[in-house]
Amino acid sequence: MTVNAHPEYLSAEKEYYKAENDEDRLLALEKMISVLPAHKGAERLRAQVKLRYKKLKEKIENEKKSKKSIKKESIKKEELQAVIIGKTHSGKSSFINLVTNNFTEVGDYEFVTRSPVVGMMKYEDVDIQLIEIPAINSRYYDRGLVNNADVLLIFIERLEDIEEINKLIEKAPGEKIFVFTKSDKLNENEKRKISANLSTKKYNFVIISSYTNEGIEELKKKMFQSFKKIRIYTKQPEDKERSLKPMILKPEISVKDVAEKIFKGFSKKIKETRIWGPSSDYPGQVVGLNHKLKDLDTVEFKTK
Incomplete structure (x- = not known):
């Protein structure tokens, strides 16, 4: 100076x-x-x-313009919702920045995130709502959102953190995925040891890096699978293409149930149903109302 x-x-x-x-x-x-x-x-x-x-x-x-940091009371729950938890500096904000259109502050100081941050993540043809909540070791941690989550993404960068986090979320009923972060800082031998440790304990886990994108697509896939939902498309008889967006439904749903989801009483108006996809024996198979559908099936209804 x-x-x-x-x-x-x-x-x-x-x-x-x-x-x-x-x-x-x-x-x-x-x-x-x-x-x-x-x-x-x-x-x-x-x-x-x-x-x-x-x-x-x-x-x-x-x-402030780009970050969607929202109070819990104002968060509208979408069809598929996953809550991201972890200690401070565990890579939560870097991940949500990578897979959504949000910008969440990432810093070297502790407890950067002080209120829930909401973003929408694309997985193939569906949207998954992600909520990053403040670090579990901060006074801003929100137990209510954790207990109401369909799926919990538990971000860790040390195996030693698992026991402490498990004690805090033991009553949370949602499906749990352990996300070991910052894999770009690990060598292959270290990754193998971590995988062996988590596999032995029968954890559902993924090792990722938000810097190199390692494991990101695998995590998206596991996330969708954890919701235990299937995607069913619809198609108009005169159209060649199926609907752009699928219906998100429970597994083992019947053709009749899908029709009733479109609107009540619709199943009574159906003359013929054709399907394409995993549950069909051949493309355009004619099936009855009790036929059970599978993920990625397309259904075409002809009315009376």
Whole structure:
């Protein structure tokens, strides 16, 4: 520093470097600007601090526009919902940034996420709602969302964390997937040992890296499978293509049940049903109302 800074400036600068979030850093920069000497010798320092303040303020404003950090009461539960939990720095925010259109702050300081963050993830032709909640070792942790989750993604970067996390979620009824993160920092031998350990304990798990994308598609697939749902498409008799979006339904559902899902009483109006897909013996097979459908089947109804 080429200028003799006032003690108040040095104190504010200390606050800046100790701050745990961008809002506190911005306040510290405001103090630094307010107590900077007014003489010509401090012009360069003043310009540097003001530029730092401007960039940080823009960053905060941009994040507020793009980040969907929402109170629990305002979260509308979608058909497929998974809740992401883990300790601080376990890679939760990096993952949700990768697989959704959200931007969630990722930082070197603890407890970056302080309220639930919601995003929609695509898996093939379905949308899965992801909710990242604050770290389990923070005062912002939300037990209610965990206990209501259909699927829990438990992010860990150390095997030692599993026992502690299991105690906190033992009453949660949702399907659980352990997600061992930051695999880009592991060698192949370390990955094998982790896999062997988790397999021995019969955990449903995936080893991933949000940096290299390792394991991401496998995790998406396991996530969808954990919901125990099937995708059924519909098709109009005059159309060549099936519907773009499938119906998300329970396994072993019948043709009649699908018709009633479209609207009540529809099954009574059906003259003929044809199906394409895993449950058919051949494309366009004619089946009865009691025929059980499988994932990725397409159903065509002809009415009376």
